[in-house]
Amino acid sequence: MTKKSYPLSKVYGLLEPGPVVLVTTTGIDRPNIMTMSWHTMIEFEPPLIGCVISNRNYTFGLLEVSKECVINIPSVGIAEKVVGCGNTSGEKVDKFKRFSLTPAPPALVSAPLIKECFANLECRVVDTSMVSKYCFFIVEVVKAWIDPAMKNPQTIHHLGNGNFMVAGEKIKLKSNMK
Amino acid sequence: MTKKSYPLSKVYGLLEPGPVVLVTTTGIDRPNIMTMSWHTMIEFEPPLIGCVISNRNYTFGLLEVSKECVINIPSVGIAEKVVGCGNTSGEKVDKFKRFSLTPAPPALVSAPLIKECFANLECRVVDTSMVSKYCFFIVEVVKAWIDPAMKNPQTIHHLGNGNFMVAGEKIKLKSNMK
Numbered sequence: 001m002t003k004k005s006y007p008l009s010k011v012y013g014l015l016e017p018g019p020v021v022l023v024t025t026t027g028i029d030r031p032n033i034m035t036m037s038w039h040t041m042i043e044f045e046p047p048l049i050g051c052v053i054s055n056r057n058y059t060f061g062l063l064e065v066s067k068e069c070v071i072n073i074p075s076v077g078i079a080e081k082v083v084g085c086g087n088t089s090g091e092k093v094d095k096f097k098r099f100s101l102t103p104a105p106p107a108l109v110s111a112p113l114i115k116e117c118f119a120n121l122e123c124r125v126v127d128t129s130m131v132s133k134y135c136f137f138i139v140e141v142v143k144a145w146i147d148p149a150m151k152n153p154q155t156i157h158h159l160g161n162g163n164f165m166v167a168g169e170k171i172k173l174k175s176n177m178k
Numbered sequence: 179m180t181k182k183s184y185p186l187s188k189v190y191g192l193l194e195p196g197p198v199v200l201v202t203t204t205g206i207d208r209p210n211i212m213t214m215s216w217h218t219m220i221e222f223e224p225p226l227i228g229c230v231i232s233n234r235n236y237t238f239g240l241l242e243v244s245k246e247c248v249i250n251i252p253s254v255g256i257a258e259k260v261v262g263c264g265n266t267s268g269e270k271v272d273k274f275k276r277f278s279l280t281p282a283p284p285a286l287v288s289a290p291l292i293k294e295c296f297a298n299l300e301c302r303v304v305d306t307s308m309v310s311k312y313c314f315f316i317v318e319v320v321k322a323w324i325d326p327a328m329k330n331p332q333t334i335h336h337l338g339n340g341n342f343m344v345a346g347e348k349i350k351l352k353s354n355m356k
Contacts, residue, residue: 013338016215018196035355037194040218042230042312050228050314052220076349083351130308134220136228138312154346157335160191162353168332168346171254173261175340177213 003104006119006144011047012178014073014119014144015039017167019155020082022072022117023053024103025062026110031103033095033114034059035086037158039071044178047141049123054135058090063137067125068109071141072117075153076166081116082156108143118150181282184297184322189225190356192251192297192322193217197333198260198342200250200295201231202281203240204288209281211273211292212237213264215336217249222356225319227301232313236268241315245303246287249319250295253331254344259294260334286321296328 015021023034038052049071053060063069074082081099088095096103096112103112106122113120122145127138157165193199201212216230227249231238241247252260259277266273274281274290281290284300291298300323305316335343 010338013336013341016196017335017337017343018194038219040228040230041216042314048312050218050312052218079349079351083353083355086353086355134226134228134316136220155343156349157195157345158191158355159195159348160188160356162351162355163191164349164351165195165333166346166349167335168344170337171257171334171342171344173257173340173342175261175264177261177264177336177340178338 002149003145003147006146008047008141008144009045011121011141011144012041012044015049016041017155018157019073020158022074022082022085022114023059024070024072024111024114025059026066027062027090030094031096031112032059032062032090033085033101035082042138048138049141050136050138052134052136060135063125066110068111069123069139070106070109070111070113071121071123072114073119073155074117075150076156078116079156079164083162113145118147118153120145180327181298181323181325184324186225186319186322187223189299189319189322190219190222193227194219195333196335197251198336200252200260200263200292201237202248202250202289202292203237204244205240205268208272209274209290210237210240210268211263211279213260220316226304226316227319228314228316230313231315238313241303244288246289247301247317248284248287248289248291249299249301250292251297251333252295253328254334256294257334257342261340291323296325296331298323
């Protein structure tokens with residue numbers, strides 16, 4: 001594992017720009033991967049994340065049972081694999097094999113990290129009160145990883161129907177916001 | 179008003195890439211503006227949006243009372259004003275005046291649109307069950323507007339501490355995802 005531990009207090013900066021992410025869960029006979037865009041930070045530290053995982057997705061049942069997942073953040077370099085994971089169901093397909101993605105061992109949860117993603121957030125489900133109504137899970141990040149070898153990774157952001165925006169230039173403004 | 183009505187079924191494509199937005203509410207003696215990054219789509223249509231509005235923000239109380247807001251999406255051209263709105267409190271400052279932003283009349287809610295933003299989503303609060311625990315409001319978009327004169331607006335995306343990513347190039351991938 002060439003990734004290094006990342007401070008939980010900085011996790012919000014990875015997710016609040018709205019990247020497409022890959023959610024891994026442990027499956028019945030293999031782990032699964034789901035592509036997700038509907039997520040938001042809920043709290044800074046410990047980092048809480050709210051995410052919509054439809055009950056039409058195979059991941060929904062796996063997450064309900066295991067109560068654990070990893071939120072993996074890909075860069076544009078593996079955009080085709082990200083879309084491939086979104087176009088297939090883990091019920092029929094081993095997505096790690098199909099898309100040549102590499103499972104890496106987590107520290108605190110059961111679901112694997114995806115090695116090819118530049119950041120990985122190990123999460124535990126902490127609130128399911130909005131699941132029946134909105135398929136909205138609240139998870140807590142218990143461990144975060146970053147790949148120091150990937151400088152300035154460009155995230156991808158879904159605009160609907162397979163159109164994506166690729167992260168562009170960075171600017172610094174005089175903000176008091178955290 | 180040079181903006182045109184925008185289909186509610188397409189609203190998710192504006193918000194799921196994670197832009198920084200400006201939330202307007204009606205105030206006691208003037209409308210207010212808040213800068214927000216913590217939001218997610220919850221449902222396609224009617225579009226439901228979940229957003230975290232801290233109870234330390236002046237907007238929190240205004241939204242609790244009025245139950246209505248407008249989510250305005252700015253482009254990088256007014257990034258300094260967006261950060262300015264995030265650095266000040268509406269309790270003391272008339273942000274429309276301070277930052278030379280122009281209120282425009284809404285169709286269905288009480289809060290004003292911001293003319294300088296390329297898209298405006300008129301919203302009503304529909305679920306407050308997560309407000310006491312997480313300051314998490316669920317709002318329904320009841321009317322959406324887009325500025326057809328602003329071609330290819332570049333949204334801004336907060337990375338923490340005043341660092342922003344500006345929306346870059348667009349790519350099209352073969353996706354079955356909505």
